[in-house]
Amino acid sequence: MSYRILIADDHPLMRAALCQAVADSLPGSETMQASDFSTVETALAHDDAVDCVLLDLHMPGMNGLIGLMLLRNEHPAIPVIVVSAMEDAATIRRAMQYGASGFVPKSAPVDRLGAAIRAVIEGQIWQPDTDEADTxxxxxxxxxxxxxxxxxxxxxxxxxxxxxxxxxxxxxxxxxxxxxxxxxxxxxxxxxxxxxxxxxxxxxxxxxxxxxxxxxx
CATH class of the missing domain: 1.10.10.10 (Winged helix-like DNA-binding domain superfamily/Winged helix DNA-binding domain)
Known part of the structure; x- marks a missing residue:
């Protein structure tokens, strides 16, 4: 099955790598790209056919988790998977608390990203195991x-x-x-x-x- 994925990251090489990862793990899927938060908002405002957003938390205009919350409030039907270089338990826990449907470290294998996208689009939650509980x-x-x-x-x-x-x-x-x-x-x-x-x-x-x-x- 093909999907329409919006890849949001301010680093061109990372966007290219994520596009390739989607192409390898989800053949036939279409990718869109955004390098800042305002472009993400514009893209989603004009395209309601996006199946999933792959979102970097550190990107111009994001303000960290505030940007994530804005996306979830304004586009609740579109799941967001955080793809981040920050892999600590606290960041993962906070991202999930504030509306992410999934969290995939940038160091994860390509097949894990594909599995995460499929799971999240089907309504599941995807995140690495952490030992820390919410305070x-x-x-x-x-x-x-x-x-x-x-x-x-x-x-x-x-x-x-x-x-x-x-x-x-x-x-x-x-x-x-x-x-x-x-x-x-x-x-x-x-x-x-x-x-x-x-x-x-x-x-x-x-x-x-x-x-x-x-x-x-």
Whole structure:
């Protein structure tokens, strides 16, 4: 059976390798490519026939797990498999908490990627075995953030990056008062009283380049 797969990674060589892996393990499947999060959103907004997204967490515009949550909120019918160089149990656990249907390390064999895609499209969950269990705090944070709307998640991403309300408003194409209203709701739902506290909480969802380099070393 052939599938339509969107491959999202900012490294051309990795996208090429993933395209080849899909071609080898799922003959006849069609691949699309995106090098940043905005391209992913544009592609999905104009194409509802995508069967699965292979998503790198460290990509321009992603803001780590916030980008993953945005995709799941806006396109709940399209499963997302995280394909990452970060293979630690905490990253895997968080990715699954925030909506991924599968997690495949970039070091995994080609046949494992194909098996993961087939399983996820059929409605199954695919992830490496980990010995770590979700902490009560992790579950609580996941539940609180999961209640935010896509627009509120975008505002939270801006807060995490240290942007002012006027900057966030400009990038979202809304007036500043709208952003202020979102901030008020975000603080209340996250159970914090300041932007700084919200930024710290959101920072737990961000995956930084130094972490990727460490994981890949």
């Amino acid at each position: 009560a705090e992790d579950v609580d944070v996941a539940d609180r953030i999961a209640g935010l709307t896509p627009q509120q998640l975008r505002v939270l991403a801006g807060i995490a990056e240290g942007k002012l309300n006027k900057q966030i408003a400009y990038e979202m194409g809304v007036v500043e008062t709208t952003v202020k209203a979102h901030v008020t709701v975000i603080l209340r739902r996250l159970g914090v009283v300041s932007r700084t506290q919200a930024a710290i909480l959101a920072g737990r969802l961000a995956l930084h380049a130094t972490e990727v380099e460490t994981a890949g070393s």
